[in-house]
Amino acid sequence: MAEVRTLVITGNGTNCEKESAFAAELAGADSATVVYFSDLIAGRCRLEDYNFLIFPGGFLDGDDLGAAQAAALRWQFATTGDGTPLIDQLNAFFNAGGLILGICNGFQLLVKLGLLPAVGGKYFERQVTLSHNDSAKFEDRWVHLKANPKSPCVFTKGLDILEMPVRHGEGKLVARDEATLQGLVENDLVALQYAHPESGDVTQEYPFNPNGSPYGIAGLTDPTGRILGLMPHPEAFNHPTNHPGWTRGERPTLGTILVENAVKYIKSR
Numbered sequence: 001m002a003e004v005r006t007l008v009i010t011g012n013g014t015n016c017e018k019e020s021a022f023a024a025e026l027a028g029a030d031s032a033t034v035v036y037f038s039d040l041i042a043g044r045c046r047l048e049d050y051n052f053l054i055f056p057g058g059f060l061d062g063d064d065l066g067a068a069q070a071a072a073l074r075w076q077f078a079t080t081g082d083g084t085p086l087i088d089q090l091n092a093f094f095n096a097g098g099l100i101l102g103i104c105n106g107f108q109l110l111v112k113l114g115l116l117p118a119v120g121g122k123y124f125e126r127q128v129t130l131s132h133n134d135s136a137k138f139e140d141r142w143v144h145l146k147a148n149p150k151s152p153c154v155f156t157k158g159l160d161i162l163e164m165p166v167r168h169g170e171g172k173l174v175a176r177d178e179a180t181l182q183g184l185v186e187n188d189l190v191a192l193q194y195a196h197p198e199s200g201d202v203t204q205e206y207p208f209n210p211n212g213s214p215y216g217i218a219g220l221t222d223p224t225g226r227i228l229g230l231m232p233h234p235e236a237f238n239h240p241t242n243h244p245g246w247t248r249g250e251r252p253t254l255g256t257i258l259v260e261n262a263v264k265y266i267k268s269r
């Protein structure tokens with residue numbers, strides 16, 4: 001049984017790193033370490049020592065130039081203590097079978113880095129982006145999600161309807177053209193979609209779809225299913241009392257089930 005060594009990367013404006021590490025601990029990970037991006041640059045921490053990487057939510061660089069845009073450039077061009085490109089470590093981490101979870105701002109980073117959706121196995125090539133919500137304002141509310149049973153995603157395996165909070169200003173998936181969007185759907189890279197709370201059907205209706213994302217896209221995976229990026233916050237629903245309906249007896253599945261699935265997957269290898 002493989003040991004689950006989780007790394008949560010913080011600094012430059014993330015704000016959900018502790019909750020993300022807590023979610024991994026709760027899910028049974030053997031360790032969950034929070035490190036600053038600067039620790040990677042200085043060579044004090046190496047990605048090869050871990051097998052589960054979490055990019056947490058927040059406001060990297062204050063969302064200047066677009067959410068996670070500056071951070072994506074930092075990842076692309078930074079070199080580490082020994083002068084080698086940091087991106088090589090990330091590439092090697094993924095090729096060694098590591099799992100990657102990007103939550104909200106972390107999802108924006110994965111998309112801008114081109115790690116998602118990687119249609120056709122083309123990694124580190126930006127294919128889509130996440131842009132301003134149709135409402136043109138920050139959306140802070142609970143949403144219903146439907147997991148796509150056909151998706152290869154290891155995080156959403158066996159799941160159906162989930163509930164989680166969203167809190168973002170730039171959550172609408174935007175592609176160059178309709179064919180690109182179709183490619184995501186046809187390749188089952190859409191892992192999670194906003195759903196109507198009553199029918200459970202995928203929805204474009206505001207506010208159930210909080211940002212106007214086409215096909216209700218709330219989360220994407222890559223062709224291997226080992227990367228998940230999503231706008232909602234699974235780590236923020238780690239106990240029944242987090243849910244607004246808990247005093248009425250509502251007990252939906254915790255958001256942290258996504259992290260549990262990841263931990264189980266690594267342990268089963």
Ligand SMILES: NC(=O)CC[C@H](N)C(=O)O
Pocket residue numbers: 056057058059060063067103104105106167168169170171
């Ligand atoms: N909660 C988050 O991670 C927010 C992401 C980003 N800052 C946005 O507003 O879209």
